[in-house]
Amino acid sequence: VIQMKDLDLKGKRVLIRQDLNVPLQDGEITSDVRIQASLPTIKAAVDAGAKVMLMSHLGRPTEGEYADEFSLKPVAARLTKLLGKEVGLVKNWQEGVAVAEGEVVLLENVRFNVGEKKDDETLAKAYAALCDVFVMDAFGTAHRAQASTHGVAKFAPVACAGPLLSGELSALEKALANPARPMVAVVGGSKVSTKLTVLDALSKIVDVMVVGGGISNTFVAAAGNEVGNSLYEKDLIPEAQRLCAETEVIYAHDVRVTKEGFSDWNHNSVTEVKVPADIQADEEIIDYGPETAQKVAAILKDAKTIIWNGPCGVFEFDAFAKGTEVVARAIAESEGFSIAGGGDTLAAIDKFGLADGVSYISTGGGAFLEYVEGKPLPAVVMLEERAKG
Numbered sequence: 001v002i003q004m005k006d007l008d009l010k011g012k013r014v015l016i017r018q019d020l021n022v023p024l025q026d027g028e029i030t031s032d033v034r035i036q037a038s039l040p041t042i043k044a045a046v047d048a049g050a051k052v053m054l055m056s057h058l059g060r061p062t063e064g065e066y067a068d069e070f071s072l073k074p075v076a077a078r079l080t081k082l083l084g085k086e087v088g089l090v091k092n093w094q095e096g097v098a099v100a101e102g103e104v105v106l107l108e109n110v111r112f113n114v115g116e117k118k119d120d121e122t123l124a125k126a127y128a129a130l131c132d133v134f135v136m137d138a139f140g141t142a143h144r145a146q147a148s149t150h151g152v153a154k155f156a157p158v159a160c161a162g163p164l165l166s167g168e169l170s171a172l173e174k175a176l177a178n179p180a181r182p183m184v185a186v187v188g189g190s191k192v193s194t195k196l197t198v199l200d201a202l203s204k205i206v207d208v209m210v211v212g213g214g215i216s217n218t219f220v221a222a223a224g225n226e227v228g229n230s231l232y233e234k235d236l237i238p239e240a241q242r243l244c245a246e247t248e249v250i251y252a253h254d255v256r257v258t259k260e261g262f263s264d265w266n267h268n269s270v271t272e273v274k275v276p277a278d279i280q281a282d283e284e285i286i287d288y289g290p291e292t293a294q295k296v297a298a299i300l301k302d303a304k305t306i307i308w309n310g311p312c313g314v315f316e317f318d319a320f321a322k323g324t325e326v327v328a329r330a331i332a333e334s335e336g337f338s339i340a341g342g343g344d345t346l347a348a349i350d351k352f353g354l355a356d357g358v359s360y361i362s363t364g365g366g367a368f369l370e371y372v373e374g375k376p377l378p379a380v381v382m383l384e385e386r387a388k389g
């Protein structure tokens with residue numbers, strides 16, 4: 001794959017696909033992690049004297065319809081602030097974009113364009129016509145074969161990988177291709193069904209698999225326990241049993257439960273620690289118990305490679321956050337190489353202020369999981385094809 005850093009960008013029209021799909025609440029950006037992560041690439045292009053055009057999607061709007069709530073307006077404003085230079089938002093780019101050397105503009109949400117999601121060739125060629133060099137830097141969207149990620153890379157005069165995309169791929173390769181051992185995966189979240197392919201793929205390479213959250217509940221049930229009111233998937237019990245037979249799986253052996261219903265959950269919710277055998281019908285598991293959390297922390301302490309996706313409990317509420325916090329802290333304190341990905345995982349790292357301790361924090365959610373599953377990322381495959389000539 002051609003790298004952006006190896007090209008002479010002076011005076012060139014450079015179109016960079018970023019993943020600036022940030023969470024918004026009432027029009028305010030609630031986490032700018034993805035914008036921050038894209039800054040080094042933008043600065044490098046500016047310093048090289050390129051005419052910089054950025055593009056990204058935001059959310060999942062209806063194609064062909066402009067909607068204010070999906071506008072990249074707040075993102076352009078944040079970029080302006082962080083770069084210390086005006087980043088204009090361009091709605092009508094079809095006839096060409098006026099941008100001077102060292103300047104930066106942002107094209108409006110690519111998902112407003114008809115044909116974006118189905119990787120339409122006409123649209124891809126229209127993007128390609130804007131530039132001399134296309135830079136694919138959106139790791140978080142590299143699993144989507146869409147006009148702004150895959151199609152444009154096919155038709156642009158030159159297509160290369162940006163530093164963020166390349167950095168993400170090297171970190172993942174370091175963790176997965178030839179990991180230092182022992183290697184431990186922590187896979188949390190609510191459902192086995194959405195993570196089954198990831199669990200399967202990781203079970204073949206890790207030394208220990210730690211499961212948390214609702215996923216752990218299914219393993220607790222698979223071991224023959226009643227789990228009361230807890231979230232779990234009965235029909236995936238055979239899969240859980242199979243995984244346990246194939247690899248060393250750690251799940252909760254003590255749990256934190258609550259009797260409170262979902263709508264009453266709060267930072268001071270009343271909880272109790274129990275062994276699974278004592279769980280009552282009206283109780284719900286919402287976190288690891290302290291012994292499980294300590295056991296997992298001890299395993300992580302000696303790990304040389306750690307891959308983490310998904311929380312171990314409902315960490316959004318302080319009353320249910322201890323398990324995730326102990327595990328997150330152990331990952332951050334471990335001397336091994338640690339990589340974390342996924343929206344909830346990043347939110348947990350943020351909540352506990354542990355970003356400095358994790359070796360690599362991926363900007364990818366779905367893309368991170370698909371890479372771990374061993375699936376090819378279509379946008380990266382296209383760059384590889386272009387590099388072959």
Ligand code: 3PG
Pocket residue numbers: 019021059060140141144364365366367
């Ligand atoms: C993400 O947030 O995972 C990426 O930006 C991709 O978004 P999508 O799932 O809407 O394609």
